[in-house]
Amino acid sequence: MSRTLGDVILDVRNLRITAGKNVLVHDVSFQLRRGEVLGLIGESGAGKSTIGLAAMGYTRAGCGITGGSMVYDGTDIRSMDEAGRRNLRGTHIAYIAQSAAASFNPAHTILDQVCEIPFRESGLSREAVRARAISLFRELDLPDPEHFGDRFPHQVSGGQLQRAMAAMAMCARPDIVVFDEPTTALDVTTQVEVLASFRKLIREHNTSAIYITHDLAVVAQIADEIMVLRHGRMVEHGPATQILQNPQQDYTRRLVADRAEGHLDRPEAEARPLLELSHVTASYSGLFKVTNDVSLTIHRGDTLAVVGESGSGKSTLARVIMGLLPREQGDIVFDGTPLSTGLRQRTPDQLRRIQMIYQSPDVALNPNQTLYEIIGRPVSFYFGRKRDTRARVLELLRLMDLPESYIDRKPGALSGGQKQRVGIARALAAEPDLIICDEVTSALDQLVGEEILRLLKRLQDELGIAYLFITHDLGTVKRIANKVAVMLKGQMVAGGETRVVFAPPLHPYTDLLLSSVPEMRADWLDEVLLRGK
Amino acid sequence: MKLFGHRLTIPAAIGLAIVAINVIAALGAPILAPFPEAEVVGDAWAEADATYWLGLDNLGRDIFSRLLYGARMSIGLSLLITMLSFALGIVMGFTAAIAKGWVDTLLSRGVDLMLAMPTLIFAFVVLSVLGTDIPVLIVTLAILDSVKVFRLARSLAVGISALEYVEVAKLRGERLPWIITREILPNAMAPLIAEFGLRFTFAFLFVAALSFLGLGIQPPAADWGSMVRDYREVIALDVPAPFYPAGAIALMTIGVNFVVDWMLSIHASSHGRRA
Numbered sequence: 001m002s003r004t005l006g007d008v009i010l011d012v013r014n015l016r017i018t019a020g021k022n023v024l025v026h027d028v029s030f031q032l033r034r035g036e037v038l039g040l041i042g043e044s045g046a047g048k049s050t051i052g053l054a055a056m057g058y059t060r061a062g063c064g065i066t067g068g069s070m071v072y073d074g075t076d077i078r079s080m081d082e083a084g085r086r087n088l089r090g091t092h093i094a095y096i097a098q099s100a101a102a103s104f105n106p107a108h109t110i111l112d113q114v115c116e117i118p119f120r121e122s123g124l125s126r127e128a129v130r131a132r133a134i135s136l137f138r139e140l141d142l143p144d145p146e147h148f149g150d151r152f153p154h155q156v157s158g159g160q161l162q163r164a165m166a167a168m169a170m171c172a173r174p175d176i177v178v179f180d181e182p183t184t185a186l187d188v189t190t191q192v193e194v195l196a197s198f199r200k201l202i203r204e205h206n207t208s209a210i211y212i213t214h215d216l217a218v219v220a221q222i223a224d225e226i227m228v229l230r231h232g233r234m235v236e237h238g239p240a241t242q243i244l245q246n247p248q249q250d251y252t253r254r255l256v257a258d259r260a261e262g263h264l265d266r267p268e269a270e271a272r273p274l275l276e277l278s279h280v281t282a283s284y285s286g287l288f289k290v291t292n293d294v295s296l297t298i299h300r301g302d303t304l305a306v307v308g309e310s311g312s313g314k315s316t317l318a319r320v321i322m323g324l325l326p327r328e329q330g331d332i333v334f335d336g337t338p339l340s341t342g343l344r345q346r347t348p349d350q351l352r353r354i355q356m357i358y359q360s361p362d363v364a365l366n367p368n369q370t371l372y373e374i375i376g377r378p379v380s381f382y383f384g385r386k387r388d389t390r391a392r393v394l395e396l397l398r399l400m401d402l403p404e405s406y407i408d409r410k411p412g413a414l415s416g417g418q419k420q421r422v423g424i425a426r427a428l429a430a431e432p433d434l435i436i437c438d439e440v441t442s443a444l445d446q447l448v449g450e451e452i453l454r455l456l457k458r459l460q461d462e463l464g465i466a467y468l469f470i471t472h473d474l475g476t477v478k479r480i481a482n483k484v485a486v487m488l489k490g491q492m493v494a495g496g497e498t499r500v501v502f503a504p505p506l507h508p509y510t511d512l513l514l515s516s517v518p519e520m521r522a523d524w525l526d527e528v529l530l531r532g533k
Numbered sequence: 534m535k536l537f538g539h540r541l542t543i544p545a546a547i548g549l550a551i552v553a554i555n556v557i558a559a560l561g562a563p564i565l566a567p568f569p570e571a572e573v574v575g576d577a578w579a580e581a582d583a584t585y586w587l588g589l590d591n592l593g594r595d596i597f598s599r600l601l602y603g604a605r606m607s608i609g610l611s612l613l614i615t616m617l618s619f620a621l622g623i624v625m626g627f628t629a630a631i632a633k634g635w636v637d638t639l640l641s642r643g644v645d646l647m648l649a650m651p652t653l654i655f656a657f658v659v660l661s662v663l664g665t666d667i668p669v670l671i672v673t674l675a676i677l678d679s680v681k682v683f684r685l686a687r688s689l690a691v692g693i694s695a696l697e698y699v700e701v702a703k704l705r706g707e708r709l710p711w712i713i714t715r716e717i718l719p720n721a722m723a724p725l726i727a728e729f730g731l732r733f734t735f736a737f738l739f740v741a742a743l744s745f746l747g748l749g750i751q752p753p754a755a756d757w758g759s760m761v762r763d764y765r766e767v768i769a770l771d772v773p774a775p776f777y778p779a780g781a782i783a784l785m786t787i788g789v790n791f792v793v794d795w796m797l798s799i800h801a802s803s804h805g806r807r808a
Contacts, residue, residue: 322704346706348706352705356704363696366715430705
């Protein structure tokens with residue numbers, strides 16, 4: 001990807017951003033040349049978005065730029081007045097947000113919104129701006145570019161809307177585009193298309209870009225330079241290839257290394273399966289089948305991963321197993337006894353033996369209860385006075401590597417990763433045989449998610465629990481699951497041992513999913529696109 | 534200045550002071566009032582002096598004493614009405630939200646029917662038929678008010694019961710009372726408390742309006758609404774008497790509203806922090 005880069009368009013020196021007494025960004029400096037793409041990477045709270053917004057002379061309420069300079073095209077953005085900055089934003093420096101759905105006004109057509117700023121600022125005729133927007137739709141590979149803009153935001157898919165947002169940003173022909181996690185909310189298969197469109201657009205227009213993401217593999221596809229941030233400080237800054245292949249700092253090495261673990265094999269399990277689903281079908285109010293004729297088996301100590309895009313029926317399957325959504329057909333047998341369809345007909349012991357861990361620990365824990373109440377309730381509920389609840393809660397906290405002093409805290413005083421540990425402790429308090437994990441790491445930062453996975457793995461080794469792991473992240477599946485079920489539109493298209501399912505000959509959909517997971521190589525996207533042709 | 538760990542704004546401080554003074558007046562009326570509430574102590578419309586601080590009323594009773602007893606009646610009655618309406622509204626609202634199905638439909642449509650009728654007219658009809666005893670007044674107004682509490686309680690419970698921690702409790706096999714009292718109610722408390730303040734002022738104004746129209750508190754008991762009614766004719770004669778109870782009603786309403794605003798802002802900011 002050797003391209004000639006122009007002169008420096010944005011020169012940020014010793015940028016310092018504070019919120020009250022807290023320093024959010026410490027002395028960050030970088031230069032952006034015309035046509036260059038800078039990737040900002042780090043966990044949440046690293047200051048990525050704050051820097052991205054600051055490049056437009058903007059800070060969130062309560063924050064302020066208190067040091068350094070940001071020279072755009074010869075002028076310091078900090079010395080501009082509000083009118084100058086407003087002129088800068090949208091026309092010279094544009095912004096693409098994570099959620100396009102939240103950024104479009106549902107009451108206007110896409111074309112009107114894409115054309116709004118250039119029409120107001122550039123003095124071009126409405127027709128000229130429209131023509132420009134339509135040519136952008138074409139460049140972004142949007143379907144029927146002539147009429148795409150006549151639709152309303154809810155009439156197009158998430159990936160299309162995200163591309164329409166890129167068209168909106170590019171329509172005023174800005175010098176710099178700030179991409180703030182633009183593909184994080186998309187499915188892996190959609191992410192590939194959107195990434196390819198973005199890259200094509202940036203290159204063709206020779207636009208500079210700041211690309212913010214927490215996913216190193218994504219930024220590897222698009223960035224010339226990568227800056228790794230942590231706690232508002234620069235950890236490492238260099239050419240993309242150097243960061244990926246030869247990271248100098250320990251933190252960067254961990255980020256790069258976390259993706260590269262080997263397969264996991266479990267010893268052959270006993271004959272009687274722990275959970276067996278045969279031809280299970282369920283639907284919401286009988287309208288359309290969200291889970292159609294699914295059969296699978298889980299043995300003790302197994303980790304079965306259920307994978308698929310959003311809307312494929314993964315979470316519904318979990319709800320059917322738990323009895324929250326009564327199944328219409330099929331049988332579920334748990335440890336030799338059939339499970340009734342609904343929750344209420346199940347015995348407390350059946351309920352106890354299957355537990356669940358949720359995606360978002362913020363809503364999975366009652367904010368008004370202390371950890372003692374949250375973790376202790378299953379203990380006293382299922383085991384009554386036989387056990388010393390407090391001693392058991394302390395034991396579970398130790399098992400989760402949480403300080404014992406946290407026992408009287410409420411979830412609000414814990415970090416995201418700690419809350420997820422509490423969710424796991426609550427599930428373990430019931431001493432289950434099977435835990436259903438619904439996207440347990442997707443709301444967490446990469447390294448925190450890795451810790452949670454390692455913890456789950458350790459618990460499995462110590463306690464022999466089986467996991468049903470619902471996820472859209474195939475990288476995780478390859479590492480932790482010995483069995484896998486691939487779901488597409490409510491049906492299971494492939495299933496069995498991970499080694500077998502993920503080895504040729506592949507089901508076409510499995511192949512698509514696997515090839516859509518970004519790899520930590522700069523030329524991965526090119527290969528995928530080449531293969532697609 | 535801080536109260537319960539939250540910064541006290543100037544309107545909130547004013548509001549709390551007004552509410553405190555009124556509550557002290559209401560509780561301490563028999564001790565603080567210089568004269569009994571219904572005793573004739575002089576000539577009608579006697580002017581204010583050192584003995585009769587605000588003058589005497591249409592029958593020669595001490596206005597200041599009646600104002601204190603009126604606080605007792607107006608505030609106490611509104612508080613009883615509001616508490617009863619909340620008990621009814623929360624129980625019905627939570628039941629509708631959790632039971633769903635036909636229970637929800639029945640309760641919600643019944644409430645819609647009640648809301649379709651103008652409250653004052655409805656109260657008029659009921660009170661004219663059943664008479665204006667204080668217990669009848671309390672129950673009637675509480676039922677009328679509870680439909681509004683029902684709607685808030687139901688929507689709060691619908692939102693909270695969709696959250697995963699409630700699902701966890703259901704999956705554990707918890708019974709309904711536990712889910713309501715331990716999982717849902719504590720998380721609905723903040724908006725319910727703010728609504729309590731708001732509904733209290735409405736009940737308060739409503740009692741005053743009914744009394745003014747002659748359907749509320751009956752003589753010789755003092756309450757601010759009926760005092761305005763008794764004194765209204767002398768407003769043309771430059772006697773300030775009607776302004777005292779009217780001012781008290783206005784002041785109390787504004788005071789409670791200031792406090793409610795403050796509580797709502799605390800609730801909003803604590804939610805902002807959590808997000």
